[in-house]
Structure formats: structure tokens, C-alpha cells
Amino acid sequence: xxxxxxRPDATIGKARIEAFSDGVIAVAxxxxxxxxxxxxxxxxxxxxxxxxxxxxxxxxxxxxFLTIGIIWINHHAMLRRLVSVDHAIxxxxxxxxxxxxxxxxxxxxxxxxxxxxxxxxxxAVIYGGSFLAMSLVFFTMHRHLLIAKHHLLQDYLxxxxxxxxxxxxxxxxxxxxxxxxxxILTPYLTLAICAALAVFYALxxxxxxxxxxx
Amino acid sequence: xxxxxxRPDATIGKARIEAFSDGVIAVAxxxxxxxxxxxxxxxxxxxxxxxxxxxxxxxxxxxxFLTIGIIWINHHAMLRRLVSVDHAIxxxxxxxxxxxxxxxxxxxxxxxxxxxxxxxxxxAVIYGGSFLAMSLVFFTMHRHLLIAKHHLLQDYLxxxxxxxxxxxxxxxxxxxxxxxxxxILTPYLTLAICAALAVFYALxxxxxxxxxxx
Amino acid sequence: xxxxxxRPDATIGKARIEAFSDGVIAVAxxxxxxxxxxxxxxxxxxxxxxxxxxxxxxxxxxxxFLTIGIIWINHHAMLRRLVSVDHAIxxxxxxxxxxxxxxxxxxxxxxxxxxxxxxxxxxAVIYGGSFLAMSLVFFTMHRHLLIAKHHLLQDYLxxxxxxxxxxxxxxxxxxxxxxxxxxILTPYLTLAICAALAVFYALxxxxxxxxxxx
Amino acid sequence: xxxxxxRPDATIGKARIEAFSDGVIAVAxxxxxxxxxxxxxxxxxxxxxxxxxxxxxxxxxxxxFLTIGIIWINHHAMLRRLVSVDHAIxxxxxxxxxxxxxxxxxxxxxxxxxxxxxxxxxxAVIYGGSFLAMSLVFFTMHRHLLIAKHHLLQDYLxxxxxxxxxxxxxxxxxxxxxxxxxxILTPYLTLAICAALAVFYALxxxxxxxxxxx
Numbered sequence: 004x005x006x007x008x009x010r011p012d013a014t015i016g017k018a019r020i021e022a023f024s025d026g027v028i029a030v031a032x033x034x035x036x037x038x039x040x041x042x043x044x045x046x047x048x049x050x051x052x053x054x055x056x057x058x059x060x061x062x063x064x065x066x067x068f069l070t071i072g073i074i075w076i077n078h079h080a081m082l083r084r085l086v087s088v089d090h091a092i093x094x095x096x097x098x099x100x101x102x103x104x105x106x107x108x109x110x111x112x113x114x115x116x117x118x119x120x121x122x123x124x125x126x127a128v129i130y131g132g133s134f135l136a137m138s139l140v141f142f143t144m145h146r147h148l149l150i151a152k153h154h155l156l157q158d159y160l161x162x163x164x165x166x167x168x169x170x171x172x173x174x175x176x177x178x179x180x181x182x183x184x185x186x187i188l189t190p191y192l193t194l195a196i197c198a199a200l201a202v203f204y205a206l207x208x209x210x211x212x213x214x215x216x217x
Numbered sequence: 218x219x220x221x222x223x224r225p226d227a228t229i230g231k232a233r234i235e236a237f238s239d240g241v242i243a244v245a246x247x248x249x250x251x252x253x254x255x256x257x258x259x260x261x262x263x264x265x266x267x268x269x270x271x272x273x274x275x276x277x278x279x280x281x282f283l284t285i286g287i288i289w290i291n292h293h294a295m296l297r298r299l300v301s302v303d304h305a306i307x308x309x310x311x312x313x314x315x316x317x318x319x320x321x322x323x324x325x326x327x328x329x330x331x332x333x334x335x336x337x338x339x340x341a342v343i344y345g346g347s348f349l350a351m352s353l354v355f356f357t358m359h360r361h362l363l364i365a366k367h368h369l370l371q372d373y374l375x376x377x378x379x380x381x382x383x384x385x386x387x388x389x390x391x392x393x394x395x396x397x398x399x400x401i402l403t404p405y406l407t408l409a410i411c412a413a414l415a416v417f418y419a420l421x422x423x424x425x426x427x428x429x430x431x
Numbered sequence: 432x433x434x435x436x437x438r439p440d441a442t443i444g445k446a447r448i449e450a451f452s453d454g455v456i457a458v459a460x461x462x463x464x465x466x467x468x469x470x471x472x473x474x475x476x477x478x479x480x481x482x483x484x485x486x487x488x489x490x491x492x493x494x495x496f497l498t499i500g501i502i503w504i505n506h507h508a509m510l511r512r513l514v515s516v517d518h519a520i521x522x523x524x525x526x527x528x529x530x531x532x533x534x535x536x537x538x539x540x541x542x543x544x545x546x547x548x549x550x551x552x553x554x555a556v557i558y559g560g561s562f563l564a565m566s567l568v569f570f571t572m573h574r575h576l577l578i579a580k581h582h583l584l585q586d587y588l589x590x591x592x593x594x595x596x597x598x599x600x601x602x603x604x605x606x607x608x609x610x611x612x613x614x615i616l617t618p619y620l621t622l623a624i625c626a627a628l629a630v631f632y633a634l635x636x637x638x639x640x641x642x643x644x645x
Numbered sequence: 646x647x648x649x650x651x652r653p654d655a656t657i658g659k660a661r662i663e664a665f666s667d668g669v670i671a672v673a674x675x676x677x678x679x680x681x682x683x684x685x686x687x688x689x690x691x692x693x694x695x696x697x698x699x700x701x702x703x704x705x706x707x708x709x710f711l712t713i714g715i716i717w718i719n720h721h722a723m724l725r726r727l728v729s730v731d732h733a734i735x736x737x738x739x740x741x742x743x744x745x746x747x748x749x750x751x752x753x754x755x756x757x758x759x760x761x762x763x764x765x766x767x768x769a770v771i772y773g774g775s776f777l778a779m780s781l782v783f784f785t786m787h788r789h790l791l792i793a794k795h796h797l798l799q800d801y802l803x804x805x806x807x808x809x810x811x812x813x814x815x816x817x818x819x820x821x822x823x824x825x826x827x828x829i830l831t832p833y834l835t836l837a838i839c840a841a842l843a844v845f846y847a848l849x850x851x852x853x854x855x856x857x858x859x
Contacts, residue, residue, distance in 0.1 A: 027675050264549065467750040
């Protein structure tokens with residue numbers, strides 16, 4: 004591996020960081036389907052019953068797929084604000100991809116334990132917590148860009164716009180904190196909040212036609 | 218995660234939505250091969266016999282691989298009609314990718330149950346239904362682009378061309394509906410119709426040399 | 432899904448067919464590693480012995496990785512000869528990707544049966560045959576481009592150059608046919624020929640510095 | 646497959662080698678998560694205890710994810726030094742990707758054996774050795790570019806700059822050699838050194854703001 008001084012310290016184009024991030028997120032989102040299991044034809048019970056029993060897997064698949072998809076859309080928007088990237092941004096992006104990479108695991112954990120007799124609350128806290136952690140890394144990276152790296156930003160991002168973008172970002176962490184804590188009561192609350200958030204972010208914003216950030 | 222107002226509401230370039238879609242479809246199509254199992258060398262019976270017994274897996278692999286490949290070609294054609302994309306298009310695209318992402322699961326289900334003593338009809342209905350669902354999302358997304366987002370389309374797409382494109386699209390749903398219902402009779406009917414459709418779409422159209430959409 | 436007339440019949444840019452092919456080949460080549468198994472720590476026997484027993488998996492991994500990598504290099508070279516692509520080329524490319532997509536399966540089959548008491552010859556014939564099939568599809572696609580689609584080719588590809596490229600291509604099929612048939616004698620012959628071919632194609636050609644195709 | 650003379654011998658653009666490498670590295674880094682296992686809800690013991698017992702898997706996941714990510718950053722930097730690539734560079738790059746492709750296996754081996762009663766030292770030597778092998782291939786490829794292919798390099802890379810880049814590269818191999826040998830003493834030493842290296846390379850260099858390589 005290259006020694007420390009070998010690193011790409013200068014600001015560079017963002018095409019490859021986009022391509023690599025797209026790749027990691029595309030693989031992670033598609034690996035979610037590996038937790039959908041085909042029941043054994045030789046087993047007892049009807050296929051309909053076996054598939055019906057797996058509904059937590061389907062629910063968790065849809066919620067996690069949409070959430071990772073929305074992360075991708077937001078990641079897309081975040082990088083569009085940049086003209087170029089540096090080493091710190093690439094490392095923060097790597098930590099974000101690490102947090103996204105564990106989501107297939109936390110999703111499978113949630114699906115498998117939602118209806119279990121024990122461990123269901125911990126599984127839900129870990130599921131909500133994995134989304135919260137991912138949001139926190141996203142916020143940290145976004146904050147770093149908007150505060151410390153404004154020389155790499157597109158021109159239209161005035162200090163006022165940057166503050167307002169960050170404030171809305173910080174508020175976006177709250178619902179995932181609630182979803183995480185909600186798992187202590189019941190895992191269904193965590194799943195319901197995460198599902199509602201995915202739908203909320205996917206729906207068209209009423210103000211969206213009037214706002215043009217670029 | 219970014220708050221709602223943080224979303225990329227403005228129209229944007231389509232390079233990254235193409236890259237992300239290519240990634241998800243490429244992973245989904247390649248994961249199909251994970252359902253091709255190597256027989257245990259320590260088991261009884263010859264390798265030839267074990268591999269021969271797996272023919273439903275090979276058939277389902279080929280049919281699903283070609284079908285997903287043709288979806289990719291059509292997705293490619295759909296996005297070429299666009300100059301840029303907005304939030305609603307990205308969310309519809311995400312739902313389309315979600316529908317594509319479950320195809321390795323429905324393919325494995327079909328392969329495992331084709332010759333089973335029970336559950337084979339339900340498995341076939343789910344297999345045909347997963348292609349129908351994917352086609353429906355594709356149609357919905359395409360309709361949204363051609364009707365509601367004509368300001369984002371390439372210039373050559375006049376209202377007349379758009380109506381004729383959509384009409385042909387709607388007719389394309391019918392065979393998958395038949396394949397889905399056919400599973401009630403026998404799963405072989407579903408697999409045969411899906412195979413015939415994959416070959417039909419792959420073959421060169423006799424009119425294709427005279428039609429130039431771009 | 433789009434109806435037949437909906438297909439991208441006009442000639443189009445090749446950026447997305449390259450991106451999709453790169454994605455499928457990258458996933459297939461990386462999935463090869465899924466057949467490298469970690470021995471159970473609770474089992475009997477030393478780790479060194481267990482890993483040593485797996486040498487066919489390592490050998491098959493290296494041979495298949497290099498072979499798929501060389502396919503990618505050749506695919507790269509083939510598409511560079513083109514200015515644009517049409518529907519038939521995209522379908523042929525899809526069949527090529529299908530043939531590449533099964534290589535992780537045939538590689539795992541070869542690795543698991545190389546030292547088995549029965550089935551080892553069939554496994555080797557399938558392994559060699561999967562490379563032969565892939566080469567045949569590559570040759571068919573290349574032939575189609577050079578003979579039927581010369582209006583889509585770069586200008587420097589005169590009829591004489593095209594004939595000589597195809598002749599060399601056809602000769603390239605022979606060693607894989609020998610490797611496939613060699614499996615009838617012993618699977619080690621198949622693996623050895625495939626390994627030798629991977630090394631041969633990877634080595635620098637002595638004529639390479641004098642030949643410039645573009 | 647194309648015959649030997651069919652290979653892309655001329656120097657060519659580097660867009661597709663970047664896209665393919667990004668794809669392979671993105672898949673390898675995301676497959677690391679497949680070794681995070683969901684405990685069986687029907688088993689004995691609490692979920693917290695089962696997850697706690699898996700800490701070697703989490704530690705190995707984070708260390709390997711960051712290390713592969715840093716390889717990707719360095720790979721990015723290495724290719725930026727090039728104007729175009731030739732056959733030898735593509736083959737060396739393929740060997741580098743092969744070495745990266747086995748890291749999910751060596752990571753799973755390390756995680757599974759860290760606390761085992763036997764085999765833990767060998768597992769650690771293999772884990773450190775897989776990073777060392779990858780670094781050696783990276784160094785070999787980098788050396789080949791800087792020494793033998795200076796006609797393909799960007800203009801700013803004078804002989805003096807090239808020598809200094811290579812010297813720092815060679816020193817970067819040492820810590821991985823130490824990590825590999827350290828596994829003979831205890832696997833924890835290997836993991837600790839690899840973790841420290843990942844953090845070291847991820848941290849901002851104090852000289853980074855003053856050095857601009859491009």
C-alpha cells in the first residue's frame with residue numbers, strides 16, 4: 004500500500020468517488036434480497052403459510068431498500084454541491100459507506116427477531132441505531148463540507164443557504180433517534196417509524212417545485 | 218439523513234441515476250447464479266443425475282437473466298428519452314429497482330418448487346407476478362415521464378409519439394398477466410410463457426430498421 | 432416492460448453497455464471468492480491441514496479470476512472497435528454476460544470435484560465447456576460486429592484487418608475445446624490447460640509493441 | 646476468447662479500467678458484511694451475549710473495510726498519475742484486484758479464528774499476509790508505472806518525484822510484514838497493527854495541505 008505521503012492530498016475530480024459510492028450502495032441495496040429465503044419444499048406446512056410467516060423479512064426488505072435508496076439520493080445531492088474532493092472528504096465518505104454496508108446485517112437481524120420471544124427489543128434498537136448511525140455520519144460529512152470545505156463548494160451556497168441546509172439536516176436525525184429508543188418498548192414501533200420516514204422522504208415535497216438548489 | 222427540504226428537487230443530470238441503476242441491475246442479474254448449487258460429492262447418486270435434477274434451476278436462470286437483461290435495455294431506452302430527472306423520477310426509479318431486486322428470490326422460489334408435490338402453483342404465480350409487478354412499475358414510471366414530465370423529454374417526443382409509445386407499453390403488460398394466471402393451471406405454463414417472452418423481446422424486430430426513435 | 436416496438440432500435444452510444452458489462456463482470460469475478468470456505472474452528476484436524484485440502488478451490492479461483500479478467504480486457508477491446516451499438520449487439524452482449532455469469536458456478540463445481548472419487552471428469556468437462564461456451568459467444572458476437580455491423584465500426588477496420596482479426600479469434604477457440612475434451616481423461620488436464628491459457632494471454636505479446644489496432 | 650494478437654496492445658484511455666476496478670473493489674468491500682451472522686432466535690443464550698461473542702467479526706469488518714477503502718483511494722491516486730494504460734498495466738491491475746478479491750475470505754478466517762483454541766496464529770499470519778500480498782502487488786504495479794511506463798505518466802512526474810514516491814511506497818510494506826510476523830506471537834497483535842495502520846492512513850496528513858501532486 005502507498006505510504007502516507009502517497010495519498011491524493013490535492014483536491015481532485017469527483018467522478019470516481021461517485022462511481023465507487025454508487026457501486027457500494029448498489030451492492031448493499033441488492034444484497035438485502037439475500038435474506039429472503041426460499042422455504043424447503045420437503046418441509047411440513049404449505050408454501051403459503053411459510054411465506055406468510057416471513058412477512059417481517061418482506062417488510063424489513065422494503066423499508067431498508069427505500070431508506071438506502073433515499074440515502075443514495077441525498078448522497079447524490081450532497082456531492083452535487085461540491086466542485087472537487089480532498090482526502091478528508093474521501094475518508095468521511097468511506098465511513099459513510101461502512102455504515103451503509105452493515106445495513107443488510109441489521110435488516111436481517113430485525114427481520115429474524117421481530118416476532119421472536121426474546122432479543123426482539125435489542126434487535127430493534129440495533130436496527131434503528133444502524134439508521135441513526137448512518138444519518139449521524141451523513142450529517143458529520145455534510146457539516147464538514149459546508150463548514151470546513153466551503154472553498155470546494157459550488158458558488159450558489161452562500162453562508163445563509165449553508166446554515167439553513169445544516170439546520171434541516173440536524174432535525175432529520177431526531178426521528179431515527181426516536182425509532183431507536185422506540186425499540187425498547189416494542190420492535191414494531193421501530194419498524195413503523197422507519198417505514199413512515201421512508202415513505203415521507205419518498206413523497207414529493209409540496210415546496211419542491213418552488214425550490215431550486217442548483 | 219438529510220431532512221425533507223434537503224432533497225435534490227431541481228432537475229438534474231441523469232448520469233448518476235444511470236450508474237446506480239446499472240449497478241443494481243448488474244448485481245441482481247449476477248446474483249441469480251447463487252441459486253445454482255454444487256451437489257455434495259459425498260452424497261449418493263451420480264453427479265450427472267444430480268445436475269440433471271437441477272434443470273429447473275438452469276431454465277429459471279436463463280429466463281430470468283434474459284428478462285432482467287431486457288428490462289435493462291428498456292430502462293436504457295426510457296432514460297434516453299429524458300434530458301434530466303427530478304425527485305419523483307428518482308423515487309419511481311427506486312421502486313422499479315426494488316421490484317428488480319426481488320427477482321433473484323422469486324426465481325429461486327420458482328426453480329425450487331417447479332417439480333415439488335405442493336406449492337408449485339403458488340410459486341409460479343409469485344414468479345409470474347414478480348415479472349408483472351416489475352412491468353407495472355416500469356409502465357407507471359414510463360407513463361409518468363411521458364404524461365407529467367414532458368418538459369424533461371427530448372424534443373422529438375411529440376404528443377402523438379408519446380401516446381403510441383404508451384399504448385404499446387400497456388399491451389406489453391398483458392402477457393405477464395397471462396403468465397401469472399397460468400401458474401394456477403401448471404407452473405410449466407408460467408415458465409414457458411416467460412421464456413417465450415424473453416426470446417420474443419430478444420429477437421430482432423422486423424420493423425426495427427425502419428423505426429428510429431432518436 | 433416495454434412492448435417490442437418500444438425497443439431502442441436506433442444505434443446508440445455505448446457508454447451504458449460498457450457500464451453494465453463492467454458491472455456484471457466485476458460482480459461475477461468477485462463472487463468467485465464466495466467459494467473459498469472458512470473451516471469450522473470446532474472441527475477436528477488442524478487449520479493448516481483443512482486449508483491445504485482446499486487447494487483445488489484456490490487453484491480454480493486464480494485460474495477463473497484471470498480468465499474472466501482477460502475476457503474483460505478482450506470485451507473492452509471489442510467495444511472500442513465500435514462507434515455505436517444497436518439492439519442485436521445488446522442482446523448478443525447479454526448472452527455473453529449470461530455465459531460469464533455461470534462461471535462462478537462451474538468454478539465451484541470444478542473445485543469441489545477435482546479430487547472426488549466420482550463425477551470429477553464430468554465436472555472438468557463442464558468447467559472447460561463453460562469457458563468454451565463463453566469463447567464461442569464472444570466469437571459469435573465479434574463476428575457479428577465485424578461482418579454484419581461494419582457501418583458501426585471505427586474507420587481503421589478495413590476488410591483485410593477484419594478478416595485477420597476474426598481468423599485469430601477462431602483459432603482461440605481451439606485450446607478451450609481441447610481443455611474440455613481433456614476432462615474425459617483427467618480433470619487435472621483441464622485445469623492445467625485453462626491455467627496455461629490464462630498465463631499465456633496475460634503475458635506480454637512479443638508483437639504487441641509493433642501492432643497498434645487503434 | 647480473442648486470440649493473443651487480438652489483445653488491446655495499443656495504449657488506451659483509462660475510463661473503463663477505473664470503472665471495472667471501482668466495481669470489483671466496491672463488491673469486495675460490501676461482501677465483507679456477509680460474514681456478519683444473525684444468531685439463531687431458537688438457540689439458547691441471549692441475543693446480547695451472542696452478538697457480544699461476535700466482536701472479532703465486527704473488529705475485522707471495520708479494519709478490512711477501512712483498509713480496502715484506503716487501497717481504493719491509493720488506486721485512485723495511482724491511476725491519476727497515468728495518461729493512458731497498456732496491456733501490461735491492465736494485467737498487473739487484474740492481479741491487484743485478485744489480491745483484493747480474497748480479502749473477504751481472509752477477513753472471515755481471521756474473525757472466526759481470533760478466539761479459537763488452535764489455528765489462531767495461522768489465521769492471523771494469513772490475514773496479515775493477505776494485506777502484505779496486496780501491498781506488494783500494489784508496489785509492483787506502481788513501480789512498473791513509474792519506472793517502465795514513464796511515457797504514459799502525467800508530465801509533472803519528474804524522475805526525482807518518481808523516486809521519492811517509490812521510496813515512500815516501499816517503506817509502506819514494512820508495517821504489513823510486521824503485522825504478518827506478529828501473528829506468530831498472537832493474532833491480536835496482527836489485528837491491532839492492521840487497525841492502527843487503517844486509522845493512520847485515514848487520518849489527515851499534517852503535510853497534506855502543502856503537497857499538491859497534480
